[in-house]
Amino acid sequence: MYITLDLESEEPIYTQLKHQVIAGIAKKELSPGEALPSVRSLAADLGINLHTVNKAYQQLKQEGFILIHRQKGVVVNPDGVPKADEGYWSELTSKISPLIAEAVCRDVSEEEFQKLCSQIYAGFQTKE
Amino acid sequence: MYITLDLESEEPIYTQLKHQVIAGIAKKELSPGEALPSVRSLAADLGINLHTVNKAYQQLKQEGFILIHRQKGVVVNPDGVPKADEGYWSELTSKISPLIAEAVCRDVSEEEFQKLCSQIYAGFQTKE
DNA sequence: TATCTGTTATATTATAAATATAACAGATGA
DNA sequence: TCATCTGTTATATTTATAATATAACAGATA
Numbered sequence: 001m002y003i004t005l006d007l008e009s010e011e012p013i014y015t016q017l018k019h020q021v022i023a024g025i026a027k028k029e030l031s032p033g034e035a036l037p038s039v040r041s042l043a044a045d046l047g048i049n050l051h052t053v054n055k056a057y058q059q060l061k062q063e064g065f066i067l068i069h070r071q072k073g074v075v076v077n078p079d080g081v082p083k084a085d086e087g088y089w090s091e092l093t094s095k096i097s098p099l100i101a102e103a104v105c106r107d108v109s110e111e112e113f114q115k116l117c118s119q120i121y122a123g124f125q126t127k128e
Numbered sequence: 129m130y131i132t133l134d135l136e137s138e139e140p141i142y143t144q145l146k147h148q149v150i151a152g153i154a155k156k157e158l159s160p161g162e163a164l165p166s167v168r169s170l171a172a173d174l175g176i177n178l179h180t181v182n183k184a185y186q187q188l189k190q191e192g193f194i195l196i197h198r199q200k201g202v203v204v205n206p207d208g209v210p211k212a213d214e215g216y217w218s219e220l221t222s223k224i225s226p227l228i229a230e231a232v233c234r235d236v237s238e239e240e241f242q243k244l245c246s247q248i249y250a251g252f253q254t255k256e
Numbered sequence: 257t258a259t260c261t262g263t264t265a266t267a268t269t270a271t272a273a274a275t276a277t278a279a280c281a282g283a284t285g286a
Numbered sequence: 287t288c289a290t291c292t293g294t295t296a297t298a299t300t301t302a303t304a305a306t307a308t309a310a311c312a313g314a315t316a
Binding site: 088102106108110112113118 | 209227228230234252
């Protein structure tokens with residue numbers, strides 16, 4: 001599981017970390033039960049602060065992607081990520097709606113939009 | 129064009145403003161050439177600061193949604209919003225990818241995802 | 257000339273992001 | 287037993303962004 005950061009990006013570091021772990025799970029590069037680096041070692045590897053990693057891990061835990069055992073360490077949720085519930089759908093709608101509004105303004109057809117989503121979907125479901 | 133703000137939201141006020149103007153254009157509630165309230169009057173109406181409105185307007189101008197005439201005021205771009213270009217597609221991909229990654233983790237099928245997008249698309253394209 | 261535009265400048269407050277140390281408690285292995 | 291590894295908590299500081307508060311300027315208009 002390689003993690004790369006863009007320190008110039010406007011996207012906060014802890015958010016980049018979260019997204020890459022989630023992408024890793026989606027791509028099956030990370031399996032249920034698989035261990036993740038400790039907050040200290042990952043922070044050292046990436047050259048960032050322990051608390052930045054901890055913030056990302058805490059949120060991933062809160063959202064059900066990982067489990068944190070106080071003395072054992074961090075593992076990908078062995079039971080798998082919790083299925084989509086009402087709260088999830090609601091949040092997803094809030095996040096996608098502005099993107100679709102802009103797409104409509106720019107004359108992007110529903111077919112073109114879905115084609116892009118389909119390509120991204122394929123990129124995650126393919127092994128590797 | 130009614131604008132409502134959620135001051136409790138984590139989404140910055142200027143971002144909420146931007147999204148609502150873009151949604152208004154997508155829904156045809158705002159037509160090309162139509163005037164928008166001045167920075168001062170909109171700020172007063174919403175009970176927020178002039179600069180917060182100005183920040184939203186400046187970014188909307190930068191992205192081609194509106195034009196600002198120094199003494200005339202603010203209008204929806206009379207030539208329509210610029211079509212999707214390479215930069216747009218690139219940014220859209222960056223924004224959607226994390227959402228699709230999480231969807232895959234939560235066992236949301238591509239069909240379910242596209243169904244949601246389709247519903248949101250319909251909400252914008254329908255006259256209302 | 258008073259009033260309306262957007263614009264610019266400066267300063268301040270509040271919050272979030274990131275870092276810097278330090279310490280604690282439980283588990284593990286030498 | 288002891289050093290070492292875990293996550294966790296606490297405190298403080300720095301940096302950046304968001305939002306506000308005034309103030310002033312320049313051009314257009316009625």
